[in-house]
Amino acid sequence: MPTPLQPAVSDLIANWINPDIQAMIAYHVxxxxxxxKLDAMENPYIWPASMRAEWVKIISQxxxxxxxxxxxxxxKIKLRQEFAIPNNLELLLGNGSDELIQILLLxxxxxxxxxxxxxxxxxxxxxxxxxxxxxxxxxxxxxPDFTLDINAILTAIKQLKPALIFLAYPNNPxxxxxxxxxxxxxxxxxxxxxxxxxxxxxxxxxSFIDEIATYNNLxxxxxxxxxxxxxxxxxxxxxxxxxxxxxxxxxxxxxxxILTQVxxxxxxxxxxxxxxxxxxIVAERGRLLQYLSRLPQLTVYTSAANFILFRVPRSELVxxxxxxxxxxxxxxxxxxxxxxxxxxxxxxxxxxNYKFLTEMQKICTNRS
Amino acid sequence: MPTPLQPAVSDLIANWINPDIQAMIAYHVxxxxxxxKLDAMENPYIWPASMRAEWVKIISQxxxxxxxxxxxxxxKIKLRQEFAIPNNLELLLGNGSDELIQILLLxxxxxxxxxxxxxxxxxxxxxxxxxxxxxxxxxxxxxPDFTLDINAILTAIKQLKPALIFLAYPNNPxxxxxxxxxxxxxxxxxxxxxxxxxxxxxxxxxSFIDEIATYNNLxxxxxxxxxxxxxxxxxxxxxxxxxxxxxxxxxxxxxxxILTQVxxxxxxxxxxxxxxxxxxIVAERGRLLQYLSRLPQLTVYTSAANFILFRVPRSELVxxxxxxxxxxxxxxxxxxxxxxxxxxxxxxxxxxNYKFLTEMQKICTNRS
Numbered sequence: 110m111p112t113p114l115q116p117a118v119s120d121l122i123a124n125w126i127n128p129d130i131q132a133m134i135a136y137h138v139x140x141x142x143x144x145x146k147l148d149a150m151e152n153p154y155i156w157p158a159s160m161r162a163e164w165v166k167i168i169s170q171x172x173x174x175x176x177x178x179x180x181x182x183x184x185k186i187k188l189r190q191e192f193a194i195p196n197n198l199e200l201l202l203g204n205g206s207d208e209l210i211q212i213l214l215l216x217x218x219x220x221x222x223x224x225x226x227x228x229x230x231x232x233x234x235x236x237x238x239x240x241x242x243x244x245x246x247x248x249x250x251x252x253p254d255f256t257l258d259i260n261a262i263l264t265a266i267k268q269l270k271p272a273l274i275f276l277a278y279p280n281n282p283x284x285x286x287x288x289x290x291x292x293x294x295x296x297x298x299x300x301x302x303x304x305x306x307x308x309x310x311x312x313x314x315x316s317f318i319d320e321i322a323t324y325n326n327l328x329x330x331x332x333x334x335x336x337x338x339x340x341x342x343x344x345x346x347x348x349x350x351x352x353x354x355x356x357x358x359x360x361x362x363x364x365x366x367i368l369t370q371v372x373x374x375x376x377x378x379x380x381x382x383x384x385x386x387x388x389x390i391v392a393e394r395g396r397l398l399q400y401l402s403r404l405p406q407l408t409v410y411t412s413a414a415n416f417i418l419f420r421v422p423r424s425e426l427v428x429x430x431x432x433x434x435x436x437x438x439x440x441x442x443x444x445x446x447x448x449x450x451x452x453x454x455x456x457x458x459x460x461x462n463y464k465f466l467t468e469m470q471k472i473c474t475n476r477s
Numbered sequence: 478m479p480t481p482l483q484p485a486v487s488d489l490i491a492n493w494i495n496p497d498i499q500a501m502i503a504y505h506v507x508x509x510x511x512x513x514k515l516d517a518m519e520n521p522y523i524w525p526a527s528m529r530a531e532w533v534k535i536i537s538q539x540x541x542x543x544x545x546x547x548x549x550x551x552x553k554i555k556l557r558q559e560f561a562i563p564n565n566l567e568l569l570l571g572n573g574s575d576e577l578i579q580i581l582l583l584x585x586x587x588x589x590x591x592x593x594x595x596x597x598x599x600x601x602x603x604x605x606x607x608x609x610x611x612x613x614x615x616x617x618x619x620x621p622d623f624t625l626d627i628n629a630i631l632t633a634i635k636q637l638k639p640a641l642i643f644l645a646y647p648n649n650p651x652x653x654x655x656x657x658x659x660x661x662x663x664x665x666x667x668x669x670x671x672x673x674x675x676x677x678x679x680x681x682x683x684s685f686i687d688e689i690a691t692y693n694n695l696x697x698x699x700x701x702x703x704x705x706x707x708x709x710x711x712x713x714x715x716x717x718x719x720x721x722x723x724x725x726x727x728x729x730x731x732x733x734x735i736l737t738q739v740x741x742x743x744x745x746x747x748x749x750x751x752x753x754x755x756x757x758i759v760a761e762r763g764r765l766l767q768y769l770s771r772l773p774q775l776t777v778y779t780s781a782a783n784f785i786l787f788r789v790p791r792s793e794l795v796x797x798x799x800x801x802x803x804x805x806x807x808x809x810x811x812x813x814x815x816x817x818x819x820x821x822x823x824x825x826x827x828x829x830n831y832k833f834l835t836e837m838q839k840i841c842t843n844r845s
Contacts (some may be wrong), residue, residue, distance in 0.1 A: 115694070116694075118720065121670070122719060122720070122723055124669070125585050125669045125670060126584050126585060126723050129587075130726055134726075136726075146543070151544060152542045154542060155540045155657075156542075161537055165537045168533060169529055169530075169532075171742065172708070173612070173705070173706055173707070173709055174519055174522060174524075174705045175514070175517075175519050176519060176702070176707045179506040204572055205727040205732075207730075207731075211729075215608050216494050216608075217493050218610060219494075219495045219610050222493070236571035240584075241609070242587050243608070253657045272491070272493045283805055284615055294821070301492070319539065325483045325485065326484075334544070338540070338541055338542070339542060339543055339544045339545075339731075340539065340542065340543055341734055341736065342731060351486045351487070351490060357500065358501045358502075361576065362574040362600075363707075364508060364572055364575075366572070366710040366736070366737050367709070368706035368709065368740060369734050369736060369737075376541070395758060413531055460579070471845075477719050
């Protein structure tokens, strides 16, 4: 029985929710049940039975009634070991890199600060900047190959003095690895922080971790998601003690749950298995690139990640045909003007890729 | 080899990190290894072997290479069932209530909006308001019994027009349950949202969930942490579709990892076991209150939660003596002026409580 004098919910929302959030449309993840899932940059390989059995033994020892270690000390030690992170650098952990991106944006927010990135790139930079109320500027990549427009970026840096720059290396959704000299140039010219997002580092054999000691304004963002642990949601940020100390202040004290801490640590003990899976993915990426490039009507972009971007005459039609064949990839049409009719396929198992290629061949030669 | 022309890290931090964050001191969680842990409002009971075995069987089926269900649909169904959440209400899940508090603050932030709470209460309201750049005002509770100062609150509401009010019910760290009529009055007078934080609902037998349909501006915040699942980090916010739809826009799409989703759902299937543990805690709370009240030199406050607040002549001395006896409780001295020499003990197992009481008796009768 609502009191008659109460304002309507719609009026309350209009009055009190930030207008930018009111205007936002929720991020939608399409249903994938029963489909071959090549839409989300997941490693397609499950764990071997022996690894699973060992994991479950460790899980069975966990007491979930207690709060997790707020520092995740054991997991951090393992991350340091496996990714050769020098002792003079510190780590900050998040629920996926998403949480760390939000921490970074909150840390530099206020005071009319600006965050800069390139477009198109990982959409969460812009989205989270929007709801943390920090002005976001995206410098367009060059056409037609999505290369860095270094002059435009350096001009933007001079004019806007960004507090924070995000650079995905390799870039998502374009898949390319920007030349490292250009990244160095950006880091040197940036007045504020530069975060190199190495979510796809496992597939690229390139990293700026070793440069953190060289530049006072450099941080590197990583995630375990693309190396086979997407379900655990673990991201990590690497930087010098002074930076991480500031950022750690606005991390929720128990943000990484106990099951993720223990499971990620365990999985890193078996990193050789995950690395072998990554190698398979890289080999399959080469095969996919080669076959896709031969198909008529496609523009295929090179990739240093675990996905391939390509352009078709009519992306919606291709999506429909693939879906009818039981395959889900990502339609980027509409997400950014330069991605008109662009699709992104995640590298799957050889069987999955075969099915995808077979279907693409049908679509390209018969129907479109 | 740092380039000589680079600014120092300290200058970069001073220039680019928000001054409020620079001024903050990181939230510190004291080490508890080897101690009887009565500091963190944890349920002290671990899972019986049969429950653990069933859980592990389910865990062993999980493929962590895939992203978790972004909607956590199965877990939401179970939460609805077990907590009798009506079908016309929606749920928003977070990594602990902390993440949901941040979502709420980000949603109403900007435009000079103000958030209101009482003091002392859950510290995260103020802390997160600080780093999300929304002005926080805390209305002091009445002395000496930490009751609601309804006139001061209603005056603050009229003057400040808060976009959001947090009320912990029961309150932490004071433990008391405010009279429901006063909460109703606050909800009716508030121009914006009111969030009733029911983190300790399991111990209080009181809730505002059934009032959500009555008031257009009411949301209820809950967590599984205090009912035995602190390690999983699962909070949930209950509200009407319109509100949850707005707030869901600024939730990270895959915020709840797969292990927490599956384990929380499983634990709720065994809710009778957790409820029996809660009953033991409530019975022990009564015993602790009774014995503590008899000790000389203590002021003991009544509690509707799983902890008890009490005041001693010298809190630091009591902490030291308890620690020497292997017991960790929480010293609130210094956290707020009205909490001078206040300590907070979480209700443990009968054995733990006995040890704590024995030690307190020694401290109160012999030493202080």
